[in-house]
Amino acid sequence: xxxxxxxxxxxxxxxxxxxxxxxxxxxxxxxxxxxxxxxxxxxxxxxxxxxxxxxxxxxxxxxxxxxxxxxxxxxxxxxxxxxxxxxxxxxxxxxxxxxxxxxxxxxxxxxxxxxxxxxxxxxxxxxxxxxxxxxxxxxxxxxxxxxxxxxxxxxxxxxxxxxxxxxxxxxxxxxxxxxxxxxxxxxxxxxxxxxxxxxxxxxxxxxxxxxxxxxxxxxxxxxxxxxxxxxxxxxxxxxxxxxxxxxxxxxxxxxxxxxxxxxxxxxxxxxxxxxxxxxxxxxxxxxxxxxxxxxxxxxxxxxxxxxxxxxxxxxxxxxxxxxxxxxxxxxxxxxxxxxxxxxxxxxxxxxxxxxxxxxxxxxxxxxxxxxxxxxxxxxxxxxxxxxxxxxxxxxxxxxxxx
Numbered sequence: 001x002x003x004x005x006x007x008x009x010x011x012x013x014x015x016x017x018x019x020x021x022x023x024x025x026x027x028x029x030x031x032x033x034x035x036x037x038x039x040x041x042x043x044x045x046x047x048x049x050x051x052x053x054x055x056x057x058x059x060x061x062x063x064x065x066x067x068x069x070x071x072x073x074x075x076x077x078x079x080x081x082x083x084x085x086x087x088x089x090x091x092x093x094x095x096x097x098x099x100x101x102x103x104x105x106x107x108x109x110x111x112x113x114x115x116x117x118x119x120x121x122x123x124x125x126x127x128x129x130x131x132x133x134x135x136x137x138x139x140x141x142x143x144x145x146x147x148x149x150x151x152x153x154x155x156x157x158x159x160x161x162x163x164x165x166x167x168x169x170x171x172x173x174x175x176x177x178x179x180x181x182x183x184x185x186x187x188x189x190x191x192x193x194x195x196x197x198x199x200x201x202x203x204x205x206x207x208x209x210x211x212x213x214x215x216x217x218x219x220x221x222x223x224x225x226x227x228x229x230x231x232x233x234x235x236x237x238x239x240x241x242x243x244x245x246x247x248x249x250x251x252x253x254x255x256x257x258x259x260x261x262x263x264x265x266x267x268x269x270x271x272x273x274x275x276x277x278x279x280x281x282x283x284x285x286x287x288x289x290x291x292x293x294x295x296x297x298x299x300x301x302x303x304x305x306x307x308x309x310x311x312x313x314x315x316x317x318x319x320x321x322x323x324x325x326x327x328x329x330x331x332x333x334x335x336x337x338x339x340x341x342x343x344x345x346x347x348x349x350x351x352x353x354x355x356x357x358x359x360x361x362x363x364x365x366x367x368x369x370x371x372x373x374x375x376x377x378x379x380x381x382x383x384x385x386x387x388x389x390x391x392x393x394x395x396x397x398x399x400x401x402x
Contacts, residue, residue, distance in 0.1 A: 004107045004395045006036040008134070010097065011112040012070050012121035013047055015228060015261070018313040019114050019142055020047035021291055022173075022200055028056050029388035035059075040100055042067035042121065054290060063100055069093055069121050083148075086119045087155045093121050098128035108136040108395050115143040115310075116181060119152065123159055130166040136398040139163075140171045141181060143310035168398045169194040171391070173311045174332030180308065196394055199336065200311050201387030202320045203292070204379045220280075221253045221361065223300040226291060226314045229261030234304030234328065234347070235269055241353035243276040250280055252361050255302075258294060260286045291317050299368075300360055303327040306347045312336075316382055322375035324367040326356050336382055341374035343367070 013019060027037055036059065041048045043064040052062060068089035073079045101109070109129035111122030122139065129137050148156050170193050172178040178195055227233045235257060242255055260266065266283075273281045287294055291314055295301060301318035302325075303309070309331035316336060318325050327333050328347040337344060343360065345352045360367055 002107075002396070002399045004035055004136075004392060004399055006104070006106045007038070007108040007110055007395070008101055008104075008106040008125075008129070009037065009039045009110045009112055010122050010125035011039060011041045011045070011048070012067055013042075013045055013114050014070050014072060016047045016050050016286065017114060017228060018311065019112060020051045021313050021317075022142070023051055023112065024054055025200070025202055025384040026388055026391065027060055029384045031385070031388040031392055033057055033059055035392075037061065038063060038104065038106075040065065040097065040125070042070045044070065044072060050288070053288070065096060065100060067093060067121050069119060069124070083152065086152070090119050090124050090155075090159075093124040094128055097121065097125045098131060101125070101128055101134070102132055106134050107399055108138065109134045110395075111139045113139060113141045113143075116141045119148065119156065119159070123163060126163055126167060127159075136168045136395055137166060138169045138171055138395070138398070139167060140173075141177055141310075142173050143177065143308070164192050167193060169196055169394070171196050171198055171394065173198065173200055174335050176308070176332040176335065177310045198387060198390045198394070199382055200313055200316055201382050201384040202313075202317055202379075204320070204383050204385075219252070221299045221364065222256060222297060223253055223302055223357075224256040224258050224294070224298045225302040225304065226258045226294060227303070227305075228259050229257070229266050229269065231262075231265055232306045232308075233261075234306050235265075236272065237304050237306070237348055237350045237353060238302065239269060239272050239276070239278070239281060240350035241357065242278055242281060244350060244354040245357065249358055249361055250278075253280065253357065255281045256284050256298070257281065258284045258287055292321065295321055295323055298323060299364070301325045303333070304347070304353065305330050309333055316378065319371070319374060319378045320382070322368075322372040324360060324364075324371045326353070326360065336378070338374065338377075341370045341377075 026032060038061040040063045043066055069086065073082055111125050113120060113122050126137055126139065172181060175197055178197055225238060229235060270283065295318050301315065301323050303312055303315050305328055307330060311332045315325055315327055326343040327337060329344050330347050334344065343356045345356055
């Protein structure tokens with residue numbers, strides 16, 4: 001039986017996010033340390049910088065390239081024209097990746113997509129891998145589909161049609177992502193593609209220097225929302241909810257907004273906090289350390305996404321540490337969070353957020369005990385060993401059916 005010895009991972013993005021955390025868990029696992037791993041990524045990928053800093057798998061090789069498909073453009077007019085040139089940039093990226101991938105021999109090509117549907121380097125890499133006859137070609141998709149502008153539909157359909165014919169499999173991180181990809185968007189042909197769901201997994205190792213008394217001496221509860229700042233992530237709903245809290249509750253909790261993002265949205269949120277006169281909402285910005293260490297400093301983890309969550313890795317990380325959670329019922333959240341142990345609410349509802357915050361403040365010990373019990377369930381079902389084993393078994397299976 002053949003076993004995977006080498007894998008090429010193509011991963012394009014601009015900002016940090018859940019994908020870099022996922023790759024850290026997957027590739028730092030002992031099982032992947034037996035495999036030669038090469039990551040090909042655009043040089044302006046902030047997530048890659050975070051990966052490189054926190055990566056402990058010294059066998060991972062990094063190859064950076066300048067991607068014309070992921071340029072950071074601030075000028076609105078340039079952004080509009082940029083889309084018209086993307087098909088040309090796609091062809092350029094195809095040849096660029098073909099040259100880079102062709103320098104070594106790989107058993108598996110794995111394109112890691114934060115979201116699928118735009119003209120992306122992972123898609124160009126998929127076509128490049130096929131032309132190089134890499135035995136196994138898979139795409140890993142983490143989020144809902146990102147729909148291209150209407151005038152790009154014809155080009156996208158051509159690319160997707162070709163990918164549907166050559167790809168070995170698609171790995172989605174949740175049932176919700178799978179349904180969105182195949183049944184709501186119809187971007188890829190479900191009848192032709194073997195689709196596997198492999199949930200995220202986190203480390204079961206205890207945090208070094210963990211101080212369980214970090215907040216117990218305080219009278220203020222520390223709550224945190226950890227995500228990129230974008231409108232659909234629900235930060236505005238949280239601020240509106242905090243403004244509705246009675247004064248005696250306001251004095252008992254502090255909200256930490258952790259992460260950066262769209263400048264316009266960030267400024268708008270700051271102005272909203274200022275207009276309400278809220279002194280207990282703190283903008284921490286991007287914090288350059290492992291998410292688990294950030295979560296360790298919190299009493300409550302919040303995720304208030306309005307529309308879709310491909311998985312919600314920060315929630316899994318919070319649950320794996322026994323931290324209580326308030327989360328909106330969107331996407332894959334209830335695939336791993338149990339309503340009996342977490343505070344699950346409907347999206348876009350400041351009033352319900354307020355009620356759940358009051359519930360948590362009044363019953364902190366109850367929800368903390370529930371979270372500690374649920375921690376063992378999470379670590380049993382969503383650990384990095386299980387995730388890594390599922391990926392390797394899947395790739396080995398595909399390698400032996402060629």
